[in-house]
Amino acid sequence: MTAHQGETPAGVVDLTAAPEAAAVDVPPELLAQSLSQYLRASWLRVRGGNSGVLPVVLGLVVVAVGFQIANSKFLSAQNLVNLFEQSTVYMLLAMAEIFALLLGEIDLSVGLVMGLGSVVVAELVQPTGANWPWWAAIIVTLLACAAVGAIQGTLVARLRMPSFIVTLGGLLILEGVSIIVLGGSLVSIGNSQYRNEVALYDIFYGSFSPVVGWILLAVLVGAAGTGLWLQDARKRRRGLETAPRSLTVMKIVIMAVAGAGLVAVCNVNRAHFGTIEGVPFIIPIVLIVLGACTLLLQRTRFGRYVYAIGGNAEAARRAGVRLASIRTWCFVLAGLISGIAGVLFASWQVSLTTNIIKASNSYVLLAVAAAVIGGTSLFGGRGKTIHGVLGGLVIGGIYNGLYLLGVSSQWIDVVVAGVLLAAAIIDVLSRRGAPGRA
Amino acid sequence: MTANPGETPSGTAGAGTADLTLDAKVAAAEVPPALVAQSLSQYLKASWLRIRSGNSGVLPVILAIVIVAVVFEIITPEHAYLRPSNLVYIFGLSTVYMVLAMAETLVLLLAEVDLSVGAVALIGGTIAFKLVQQPGPNWPWWAAILAALAICGAIGAAQGALTALLRIPSFVVTLAGFLLFSGILIVILGGADSTVSLDTTVPNQNIIYDMVQGLIPPVVGWIILALVVVIAGVVMVWRAASRRRRGLTAPPLSVVAIRIALLAIVGAAVVIICSVNRGSSLKSVTGIPWVIPIVLVVLGAWTLVLQRTRYGRYIYAIGGNPEAARRAGVSLPAIRIWAFALCSATAALGGILLGAFFYGQYSSNTADPGQLVLYTVAAAVIGGVSLFGGRGKAVHGVLGGLLIGGIAFGVSLLSLGSLSTPLQYILPGGVLLVAVLIDVVSRRGSVSGV
Numbered sequence: 001m002t003a004h005q006g007e008t009p010a011g012v013v014d015l016t017a018a019p020e021a022a023a024v025d026v027p028p029e030l031l032a033q034s035l036s037q038y039l040r041a042s043w044l045r046v047r048g049g050n051s052g053v054l055p056v057v058l059g060l061v062v063v064a065v066g067f068q069i070a071n072s073k074f075l076s077a078q079n080l081v082n083l084f085e086q087s088t089v090y091m092l093l094a095m096a097e098i099f100a101l102l103l104g105e106i107d108l109s110v111g112l113v114m115g116l117g118s119v120v121v122a123e124l125v126q127p128t129g130a131n132w133p134w135w136a137a138i139i140v141t142l143l144a145c146a147a148v149g150a151i152q153g154t155l156v157a158r159l160r161m162p163s164f165i166v167t168l169g170g171l172l173i174l175e176g177v178s179i180i181v182l183g184g185s186l187v188s189i190g191n192s193q194y195r196n197e198v199a200l201y202d203i204f205y206g207s208f209s210p211v212v213g214w215i216l217l218a219v220l221v222g223a224a225g226t227g228l229w230l231q232d233a234r235k236r237r238r239g240l241e242t243a244p245r246s247l248t249v250m251k252i253v254i255m256a257v258a259g260a261g262l263v264a265v266c267n268v269n270r271a272h273f274g275t276i277e278g279v280p281f282i283i284p285i286v287l288i289v290l291g292a293c294t295l296l297l298q299r300t301r302f303g304r305y306v307y308a309i310g311g312n313a314e315a316a317r318r319a320g321v322r323l324a325s326i327r328t329w330c331f332v333l334a335g336l337i338s339g340i341a342g343v344l345f346a347s348w349q350v351s352l353t354t355n356i357i358k359a360s361n362s363y364v365l366l367a368v369a370a371a372v373i374g375g376t377s378l379f380g381g382r383g384k385t386i387h388g389v390l391g392g393l394v395i396g397g398i399y400n401g402l403y404l405l406g407v408s409s410q411w412i413d414v415v416v417a418g419v420l421l422a423a424a425i426i427d428v429l430s431r432r433g434a435p436g437r438a
Numbered sequence: 439m440t441a442n443p444g445e446t447p448s449g450t451a452g453a454g455t456a457d458l459t460l461d462a463k464v465a466a467a468e469v470p471p472a473l474v475a476q477s478l479s480q481y482l483k484a485s486w487l488r489i490r491s492g493n494s495g496v497l498p499v500i501l502a503i504v505i506v507a508v509v510f511e512i513i514t515p516e517h518a519y520l521r522p523s524n525l526v527y528i529f530g531l532s533t534v535y536m537v538l539a540m541a542e543t544l545v546l547l548l549a550e551v552d553l554s555v556g557a558v559a560l561i562g563g564t565i566a567f568k569l570v571q572q573p574g575p576n577w578p579w580w581a582a583i584l585a586a587l588a589i590c591g592a593i594g595a596a597q598g599a600l601t602a603l604l605r606i607p608s609f610v611v612t613l614a615g616f617l618l619f620s621g622i623l624i625v626i627l628g629g630a631d632s633t634v635s636l637d638t639t640v641p642n643q644n645i646i647y648d649m650v651q652g653l654i655p656p657v658v659g660w661i662i663l664a665l666v667v668v669i670a671g672v673v674m675v676w677r678a679a680s681r682r683r684r685g686l687t688a689p690p691l692s693v694v695a696i697r698i699a700l701l702a703i704v705g706a707a708v709v710i711i712c713s714v715n716r717g718s719s720l721k722s723v724t725g726i727p728w729v730i731p732i733v734l735v736v737l738g739a740w741t742l743v744l745q746r747t748r749y750g751r752y753i754y755a756i757g758g759n760p761e762a763a764r765r766a767g768v769s770l771p772a773i774r775i776w777a778f779a780l781c782s783a784t785a786a787l788g789g790i791l792l793g794a795f796f797y798g799q800y801s802s803n804t805a806d807p808g809q810l811v812l813y814t815v816a817a818a819v820i821g822g823v824s825l826f827g828g829r830g831k832a833v834h835g836v837l838g839g840l841l842i843g844g845i846a847f848g849v850s851l852l853s854l855g856s857l858s859t860p861l862q863y864i865l866p867g868g869v870l871l872v873a874v875l876i877d878v879v880s881r882r883g884s885v886s887g888v
Binding site: 106155159160161162164165166168169170171172173175176177178179180183184354358361362365368369372378379408409410411412413414416417418420421424425427428429 | 551600604605606607609610611613614615616617618620621622623624625629630806808809812815816819825826856857859860861862863864866867868870871874875878879
């Protein structure tokens with residue numbers, strides 16, 4: 001990069017020619033003109049402490065290889081699908097948590113917002129009770145969870161109460177409210193006679209037929225690939241910096257290969273008796289949330305403001321960003337996404353009891369752990385929603401793998417705590433190593 | 439202070455204090471009224487100024503305790519809330535929260551937080567109970583307690599080191615610690631369904647059981663009370679006199695007298711309540727639970743450490759402004775690590791009391807570590823300890839713990855049916871939010887805090 005000063009187009013010259021600091025701060029695809037330049041720039045960024053998703057991908061590989069050696073069932077198609085399914089809840093909660101973490105705040109209530117959401121949605125479709133259609137129940141659940149986020153966000157943003165205390169008090173109250181909504185001791189959506197209960201049940205346990213899975217993949221890769229390509233072409237036409245064409249092609253190919261692998265794994269029959277095969281519905285659900293959040297954070301003014309506040313709230317304020325409303329909206333989104341997780345949770349658990357509601361609290365630790373392991377900073381301003389998905393996969397993999405090995409739940413907690421600490425230490429040390437940051 | 443720099447004396451107070459009381463409210467709000475006032479009326483006026491400026495001290499929490507007591511007395515069936523037997527039970531229940539809240543206060547004063555106190559407390563209690571088991575280690579009770587305090591202190595030091603040296607946010611370190619020690623707790627207990635209980639027929643184990651369940655006979659209680667009041671009174675008078683002799687400001691004698699009288703009245707009330715027979719007519723149960731003096735000793739110890747030692751002053755200095763403290767030569771990591779260690783050791787004592795309160799039975803169902811820590815933080819903040827550091831005393835933890843215990847017990851008295859479980863969560867959560875709200879608003883209103 002530094003070698004070809006004269007060849008790069010006007011304007012960028014200074015940046016590329018400049019010392020490592022610039023290279024580290026600017027995304028490599030903006031500077032590199034060829035694949036080899038891109039790789040070199042990426043390496044510089046990693047060295048500069050801006051390692052992105054690299055550590056978590058490495059972590060995934062370590063988890064996969066380690067557990068596969070310990071138990072050859074770990075990477076079987078059957079277990080992998082199981083692992084994906086379990087991880088979706090962690091992924092969603094981690095994505096919810098990222099909206100708070102990016103601001104430099106934290107939301108300790110995501111676990112119980114999920115718990116509340118699961119109870120509300122299950123109660124609303126009870127044929128003996130509210131007996132709502134499943135879609136109306138889901139919409140109302142999501143609205144309720146978003147409203148919880150709005151209240152907490154308002155306390156944090158307008159009154160500047162510390163977020164960890166607001167959400168700590170919030171989770172206590174939510175625990176009580178959830179138990180009240182639960183009413184009796186148990187609510188179940190497992191009755192196959194009722195259409196609405198079945199619809200909810202199928203969110204977690206239903207799958208596309210194998211053929212539909214392939215068609216969806218083709219459509220998705222086609223659409224995303226075209227989108228990427230057109231975007232690049234448009235930028236190039238306007239004379240803006242663009243990633244090299246080879247890189248775009250590589251991204252599309254990686255997407256297609258990963259997607260094909262996923263669909264192939266999901267299409268293996270994973271039932272002991274009969275057939276269960278195909279891509280579970282929840283995988284596209286998570287991908288849609290991921291896509292929407294990524295668009296929101298990376299491509300909109302709102303997203304830029306979120307990063308601005310997380311990087312330096314005072315600077316953002318002086319630049320005219322309305323801190324209070326952006327902060328409140330982030331908590332609303334965290335509540336909304338936790339609500340989606342709640343619908344999944346209800347579907348996953350089938351029967352909800354007081355004890356399951358209480359246990360939903362512990363998911364917040366996993367959510368924070370997943371986000372931080374994924375590469376989102378606890379100090380705000382650094383992170384992407386994809387980090388939540390990857391971190392959630394690591395957490396799901398650890399849980400699943402240890403469970404396969406017959407490790408008891410208390411030791412699993414110990415391991416997850418260790419992973420969370422390690423991720424926090426890496427976060428702190430990498431911030432220290434990064435140039436241009438305090 | 440900033441108003442008339444010329445009139446106020448340079449260093450110490452002395453003659454110039456009149457300026458402070460008369461003058462800018464800023465100063466009055468900053469300086470404890472006991473130091474400034476020369477008469478009772480001045481003292482009251484200065485106190486009122488402090489309250490108006492957001493430095494209300496223990497007043498709100500005492501008011502809240504009174505309100506809670508009155509409300510529950512009215513709404514509980516048969517107006518049973520304030521019966522002596524129930525009051526003694528509330529003391530016992532609250533002591534756990536009191537001790538844990540005092541522990542948390544040490545860390546909150548630094549503007550840090552320890553979310554692992556609940557889990558660490560339970561670990562401390564389990565260790566102590568395990569070590570006195572007769573077929574087993576069979577340690578003497580004091581050695582078991584010391585070992586539990588030491589182990590938990592080491593746990594706290596480790597967490598403190600991660601926070602203080604690496605500057606990882608304390609709530610993340612202790613969140614991980616919470617998860618870690620909740621897991622280890624079950625491992626130490628020996629499985630999810632295991633219990634460890636004290637055999638009260640063995641004198642060595644019975645002593646730990648008696649820490650909460652044991653009773654001091656009323657007569658001995660009166661004697662102890664008299665001794666405490668006399669000693670405290672003499673110390674107060676003597677200190678005021680010695681300050682006056684050295685030409686320092688001292689609280690007016692009338693204020694000292696009122697304080698001693700208050701101490702005597704509160705103490706006498708406690709002893710009288712505990713002396714009422716709360717058993718049956720066949721088997722009378724009277725006396726003061728040991729745990730009351732135990733909590734008072736802990737309170738005294740932490741008050742001394744925080745108010746009278748250099749270490750305590752450094753804690754307040756760091757909580758107020760860490761950068762200023764660092765430039766003044768305070769070793770931040772050392773103070774912080776010690777605070778976390780002391781917090782966890784105190785929490786271990788709370789855990790031992792918790793086990794004794796549950797009639798010497800320890801199981802994974804004794805208490806939920808997550809709920810315990812929420813109650814703890816709520817107790818400290820409700821008591822008047824600021825979450826933003828630098829403001830709070832050990833006594834705030836005690837009062838906040840009493841309030842939380844009073845609420846928890848009152849809710850359990852009401853025959854709410856299916857609502858009673860949820861209210862056990864909703865009330866502390868609501869109270870915590872209100873307390874923080876007051877903290878935030880009062881800091882905004884106060885002249886000094888930003």
